[in-house]
Amino acid sequence: MPLKILRLPLLLLILLLPFGASANFDFNANCVKAYQNIFELKLNTAKVLIAAEKKARPQNSIIHLLENYVDYFYLLTVESKTEFEKLEAKKSARLDQISKDDKNSPYYLYAQAEINLQWALIRGRYGAYFAASREINKANGLLKDNQKKFPNFPLNTKGLGLINVVIGSLPDGFMKSALSTFGVKGDVQLGLNQLDQLAESLPKSTYEPFYEEVIFYYAYILSDVAKSKQAYPKIMKYTARISDSSLLKTYMQAYTCARNGKNEQAIEILENRPKGNAYQSFAYLDYLLGVVRLNKLDLRAAVNFDQFLQLNRGVNYVKDTYLHLAWISLLKEDTANYTAYLNKVRNSGASYAEKDKQALNEANAPMPHLVLLKARLLYDGGYLTRALEALTDSKAEDFKTVKDKIEYAYRLARVNDDLGKEDAALTHYLMAFNIGKTQKYYYAAKSAVLMGNIYEKKRNLAKAKAYFNYAISLKDHEYENSIENEAKQGLKRIGG
Structure with a gap:
């Protein structure tokens, strides 16, 4: 039976983890519990715990990092540019608060780097590449400085590995040029090695509670950036020990299966995903279930695409959803609805995501051969x-x-x-x-x-x-x- 992480008694975590290096960077029991809930996508529960921490210990700077994690995963799940623009103003205030704290804590520079990196990753989803480049440059510098000051602090490697792969794999273009101007260069293989070593070593260390976060980034890197042939076996191996109550585990496994031709497994994972009011709404999972069902020519996938459109609050994957609905009509030999859905591809959603750009191209191309x-x-x-x-x-x-x-x-x-x-x-x-x-x-x-x-x-x-x-x-x-x-x-x- 695989070991379930995030199930260690909280008192044991506090005794083992070197979180309390400074009273004002206090990753105490309440903060650990909030962090755990964030990575299960129980964001409202995490907010309640963070609010309690803020009331009890308002000077604890870990609060600002946790709040940023909540916003990061909220924005990833809602895919809303409007919400992104509303929340991004909080970044500066959080960094200002952290910058006034204990410079002798390994979390001082690390927390600032994390906040910059998280906003860069969100910004990149909406084409704000220059601002994202500046934030990546800032995060890279902070993590390198922290590595010099605290060479045995393994969490530095998480961000540095991510930056190495993302920058090393960027195609020539504006963002790569901007990062080169800042002096940031990547190395894909070095970054993959860094993340792989971290995935292997964390469970054997006192930093085990950070394991799921490392695997979340590593899954993204292997599947989307490096497009590694090892993505499926590695991600399924590393996610096996994560609790089944984590909706983020569902996402990582289902997405990996869908990207690597393991369609039946993806369907099973998505159909049996944890549900309930405790979890952050994640409409993308309905979209993904529609995709994998249609991959086996199951036309009932239309129900999942319709569910996505009902729950979705953002603009990403809308064009691609309508394209899939158009294909379902075509497979039914219903050319009238096929044409109607193509018009929705052209006139709905946005073209930030690569899938949506391609959907728009296909909507303007000749009808595909059946x-x-x-x-x-x-x-x-x-x-x-x-x-x-x-x-x-x-x-x-x-x-x-x-x-x-x-x-x-x-x-x-x-x-x-x-x-x-x-x-x-x-x-x-x-x-x-x-x-x-x-x-x-x-x-x-x-x-x-x-x-x-x-x-x-x-x-x-x-x-x-x-x-x-x-x-x-x-x-x-x-x-x-x-x-x-x-x-x-x-x-x-x-x-x-």
């Missing part, structure tokens, strides 16, 4: 045999438009690649690349990267380098920044 849509969804869910059957029931000449011809080759390549049929995959990737390299679609550039990956695995580094460079040379296509960054990471791996 066979290719089914294959795409099944592939995303990890139903590789079903996806291959859908594709092989058709022939290349069945697809009339250039886009469909490219996508047919690309989908065949992806399925064969994941089935371990590398030679067949290379044949179809090359076809997609040759037909699509003059088009605006992402298939050609992505095919080049994936061919590079196969040749890298085969140790044919000359061909790997050539295809990574081909991917970089293609411009003005969908997902250009992220695909170019994947290619550059490939070149870096092989010393190209």
Whole structure:
């Protein structure tokens, strides 16, 4: 039976943890309990505990850090730019209060860095890249200074690892340029190593209560930033010891499963997630359940998408939700509703999130071929045999438009690649690349990267380098920044 964290008696935590280095940075029993509730997404309970701490010990600067954690996770779950703009004014006051406290505590610089880093991560979701760059630069400097002062304080590594991976993986552009101006440089592999070591060592140390926070960031890094093939086994391993009462655990596991073709497991986790008034409303989980259900062509996913739209208070993932509802109509051969939902994609929500940008692109593109849509969804869910059957029931000449011809080759390549049929995959990737390299679609550039990956695995580094460079040379296509960054990471791996 996996050890459940966040279940140690609070008195034991206080005896073991070096939280009380200063009376005014007092991570006492009440603060530990508030912190625990934040990371189970029981934000209202945490607020009550923080208010009690503020009344009993108003000079305790840990209060300001905990309040920022509450706002951070509230904003992550509501996805509301309006709420973000309302709450961001509190950042300066919290930093001012902390800056007046005990400079000899390891939490003095750490707390200031955490607050800056949390606001940077939220800001980046709304395109405020210059302000986010300044905050990352500030957090990076504070953590490095704290590491020099307190080299045995392991929590410094959490933020430094996150910064290393995020900055190291940024594509060329405004934010990377701004950070370079500030002198902040990242190293993806160093950051991954830092977070991995922390994930392994914390459970064996007196800092164990910070474990779930480390895994939350590590899960994001592995799945979204590094796009690591180790994301699924590592995240499922590290989250196993977190309490099942944590809604954040549900999110981390379900998202990881959904991103890595473990569709049935994602559905099971989301359907059995902890519920009740104690938990922060998290509409995104309804959206995610809709996505994974539709990946198995279960048209009842519409119920989950409708639930998301009813509960959602923000603007992110709205366009993508309407696109999925349009696909459901198309799978029902209801072209009237398909068209109506595409109009909602164009006129609802915002385009901050990459998913929403792509949804808008697809709403303005020709109607997808039904066979290719089914294959795409099944592939995303990890139903590789079903996806291959859908594709092989058709022939290349069945697809009339250039886009469909490219996508047919690309989908065949992806399925064969994941089935371990590398030679067949290379044949179809090359076809997609040759037909699509003059088009605006992402298939050609992505095919080049994936061919590079196969040749890298085969140790044919000359061909790997050539295809990574081909991917970089293609411009003005969908997902250009992220695909170019994947290619550059490939070149870096092989010393190209």
